[in-house]
Amino acid sequence: MGDDTQAPIKPLEPDQWAQDLRNVYADMNGAPINVHKLMAHSPDLLGAWWGFRNYAVDGGALGQPLGELVILRVGAHSASWYEWGSHVDRATRNGMGALKRARRLGRLAGLD
Numbered sequence: 132m133g134d135d136t137q138a139p140i141k142p143l144e145p146d147q148w149a150q151d152l153r154n155v156y157a158d159m160n161g162a163p164i165n166v167h168k169l170m171a172h173s174p175d176l177l178g179a180w181w182g183f184r185n186y187a188v189d190g191g192a193l194g195q196p197l198g199e200l201v202i203l204r205v206g207a208h209s210a211s212w213y214e215w216g217s218h219v220d221r222a223t224r225n226g227m228g229a230l231k232r233a234r235r236l237g238r239l240a241g242l243d
Contacts, residue, residue, distance in 0.1 A: 142168030149174040155181045188221075196225055
């Protein structure tokens, strides 16, 4: 049987991004995180996802404080350190006391 493994995909540095991702890069203030650099391998994917990402981060129909709490709850219930770590600071900066609320609402062992 042959080797079906592939080399891991490495993050794509912004100077290698497709030209149609310039607006996405600008929205990131010139500092994309690794997940964005990985998604940049597929400009259509990153472009489409960017609108959803902004809607979710802005809180969508829930508003920002409750939207951040929902994101934290998803991170907690799926034991996703990456998601938790990406949003706990933002939630705290929004002054909503999300960490305290999330602790009351669910299990967060190992995430804070």
